Amino acid sequence: MGEVVLNIEGLVFGHKRPLVSQAVDLSANAGDFICLVGRNGTGKTTMLNTLIGVKKPLGGQISICGVPLGKISAREKSRFISFVPSKVEAVLNMRIRDLIAVGRSPYTNIFDRRTKADNAIIEDFIQKFGLSDIADSMIAEISDGERQKAMICRAMVQQTPVILLDEPTAFLDFFAKRKLLSDLKKIASEENRCIIFSCHDLEIAAKYCSHIWLLDDRKLESVTVDEFLNGGYLSKYQ
Amino acid sequence: MNRSLSYIIRYALIIVALIALAILDVCTGSNKIPLSDIFGYIFGGSDLSVDYQFTIREFRLARLITAMVAGAALSVSGLLMQTVFRNPLAGPYVLGISNGASLGVAVIVLGSGLFLPSSADVSNLAILIAAGVGSAAVLMLILAVSMRVKDILSILIVGILVSGVVASVVNVMQFFSNEVNVKSYVVWTMGSLDSVSFNDSIVLVPVCIVVCAVLYLFSKKLNILLLGEQFAVSMGMNIKWLRVVVFVGVSALTGAVTAFCGPLGFIGLAVPHISRWIFNTSNHFVLIPASMILGAAFLLCGDILSHCLYSQGVLPINAVISILGAPFIIWIVFKNQRTVI
Numbered sequence: 001m002g003e004v005v006l007n008i009e010g011l012v013f014g015h016k017r018p019l020v021s022q023a024v025d026l027s028a029n030a031g032d033f034i035c036l037v038g039r040n041g042t043g044k045t046t047m048l049n050t051l052i053g054v055k056k057p058l059g060g061q062i063s064i065c066g067v068p069l070g071k072i073s074a075r076e077k078s079r080f081i082s083f084v085p086s087k088v089e090a091v092l093n094m095r096i097r098d099l100i101a102v103g104r105s106p107y108t109n110i111f112d113r114r115t116k117a118d119n120a121i122i123e124d125f126i127q128k129f130g131l132s133d134i135a136d137s138m139i140a141e142i143s144d145g146e147r148q149k150a151m152i153c154r155a156m157v158q159q160t161p162v163i164l165l166d167e168p169t170a171f172l173d174f175f176a177k178r179k180l181l182s183d184l185k186k187i188a189s190e191e192n193r194c195i196i197f198s199c200h201d202l203e204i205a206a207k208y209c210s211h212i213w214l215l216d217d218r219k220l221e222s223v224t225v226d227e228f229l230n231g232g233y234l235s236k237y238q
Numbered sequence: 239m240n241r242s243l244s245y246i247i248r249y250a251l252i253i254v255a256l257i258a259l260a261i262l263d264v265c266t267g268s269n270k271i272p273l274s275d276i277f278g279y280i281f282g283g284s285d286l287s288v289d290y291q292f293t294i295r296e297f298r299l300a301r302l303i304t305a306m307v308a309g310a311a312l313s314v315s316g317l318l319m320q321t322v323f324r325n326p327l328a329g330p331y332v333l334g335i336s337n338g339a340s341l342g343v344a345v346i347v348l349g350s351g352l353f354l355p356s357s358a359d360v361s362n363l364a365i366l367i368a369a370g371v372g373s374a375a376v377l378m379l380i381l382a383v384s385m386r387v388k389d390i391l392s393i394l395i396v397g398i399l400v401s402g403v404v405a406s407v408v409n410v411m412q413f414f415s416n417e418v419n420v421k422s423y424v425v426w427t428m429g430s431l432d433s434v435s436f437n438d439s440i441v442l443v444p445v446c447i448v449v450c451a452v453l454y455l456f457s458k459k460l461n462i463l464l465l466g467e468q469f470a471v472s473m474g475m476n477i478k479w480l481r482v483v484v485f486v487g488v489s490a491l492t493g494a495v496t497a498f499c500g501p502l503g504f505i506g507l508a509v510p511h512i513s514r515w516i517f518n519t520s521n522h523f524v525l526i527p528a529s530m531i532l533g534a535a536f537l538l539c540g541d542i543l544s545h546c547l548y549s550q551g552v553l554p555i556n557a558v559i560s561i562l563g564a565p566f567i568i569w570i571v572f573k574n575q576r577t578v579i
Contacts, residue, residue, distance in 0.1 A: 049468070052468075052471065052472040053471060053472065053474075054468055054471045054472070073474070074471075074474035074475065074476065075474035076474070077474055078472065078473045078474035081472070082472065083468070083469060083472035085465075085466055085468055085469050088465065088466075089324075089464070089465065089466065092464055092465075092520045093514050093518060093519050093520040094464075094519070094520045094521075098521070099465075102461070102462060102465065102473075105458060105462060105473060106473065106474060108458070110455055110458060111457075111458070111523070112457070112458040112461070112523065138518075164472075
């Protein structure tokens with residue numbers, strides 16, 4: 001069990017009206033691999049957007065490694081939490097290596113000059129993710145799965161303690177989904193990061209995640225995989 | 239091959255092309271002026287008559303500088319609009335800024351018949367001011383919308399609607415105006431690089447360079463924005479603020495160019511695609527300077543052709559650049575289907 005990296009205290013999220021009836025108190029540790037589960041319309045996306053700062057929380061605070069996110073600048077925040085969208089635009093004229101290098105931008109100057117150390121980190125993760133062969137390909141030339149992997153590699157390069165993924169499995173086939181989640185689980189424990197992802201493929205997700213944040217009945221609570229599978233949630237909506 | 243080396247080679251090639259076109263451009267015109275006289279004027283070496291000097295300065299050099307600055311400004315504007323709207327069809331005119339300028343000019347040119355005796359001529363300065371006021375008014379409207387609206391598509395829709403309304407207002411004014419004024423307004427909309435004086439063209443240069451330099455400083459943010467707005471916010475960016483900066487910059491560039499040269503279409507849409515195709519990248523640190531150089535070269539081509547194709551006078555520049563550019567762009571889009579931004 002790693003140390004606590006993410007601490008959510010009294011968080012209320014929503015648009016103008018709160019989406020939860022009671023404030024959310026949750027914490028997550030380094031090495032955790034958490035699946036955010038909720039039916040359409042329960043506020044999963046709003047919750048993710050609140051964590052990455054697209055939405056301001058209606059109340060409460062989120063802190064990472066003891067630093068309250070509301071108190072620091074947006075740029076500093078991007079050194080604590082990184083985000084992987086569910087789909088990357090394939091239309092960009094960009095090489096995979098450049099896409100991954102975007103992960104260093106919270107640390108570079110206005111001209112995006114990378115130091116030797118920055119480049120070493122980038123090359124290191126390209127190797128670790130087995131992307132060396134396609135690092136010089138254009139984004140349009142590789143598959144959705146490889147793009148997804150490159151974006152996750154980009155989040156690793158950003159070196160944030162917390163990584164959020166919005167439906168990472170949405171555009172992948174059955175086998176690619178399983179491969180992705182097992183890879184992510186390995187990354188979470190080996191690199192000691194806290195990874196949180198939203199997902200609709202509950203059966204696959206339950207196999208790999210360490211626990212589940214369940215958003216249901218206007219409540220968000222953390223449950224173990226066993227509690228989730230046996231707790232009546234799955235039968236409730238049949 | 240090393241990537242920065244290949245960029246340097248490509249830059250060198252397009253700069254050489256630009257210089258060649260610039261030399262060709264100063265050699266074209268209704269009178270024959272030898273190149274040696276033009277260089278003689280620039281470097282002050284030879285003793286030319288005052289009239290002759292005037293011709294070189296006010297016709298050839300003014301046109302050359304105007305074409306280069308206008309081409310560069312519109313191309314950078316188009317590039318940034320395509321990025322901010324993340325739409326390959328966007329251009330400097332989607333916000334309706336130049337329609338605002340057109341309205342200002344229409345009020346002056348078409349309305350002059352109502353308020354002034356018919357013999358009075360509308361001065362260039364009045365047209366400039368009218369265009370400036372018109373584009374600033376539309377910019378204010380767009381900024382007010384973009385501070386309230388989160389979705390970029392809504393801003394696009396507002397821009398297109400504003401353009402439509404303004405164009406209709408101009409139509410109504412044309413309907414009630416006399417033939418002479420309608421003709422002079424229509425000629426203005428065809429665009430012209432010839433009506434700018436040397437001193438005015440010199441004013442355009444620093445405006446363009448300063449605005450482009452400021453926008454260049456936002457290249458890193460623009461690169462991240464290409465990956466999506468939600469992602470950009472997660473990387474610590476303030477999207478609304480970036481939009482405001484880009485809109486103000488683009489308005490300054492297109493507003494200034496439109497005021498001096500009329501609404502020059504097509505360049506702002508086409509040149510960013512040519513730059514991406516030549517440099518094979520989406521990186522704004524590369525594309526902004528590339529678009530400036532290529533935009534200047536593109537408009538010089540148009541200018542040279544509009545002077546050469548018709549021996550009795552100058553063809554409207556807008557028509558020439560569209561006829562010249564469209565097939566080229568279609569070809570690039572076909573070659574490059576998968577990567578458009």
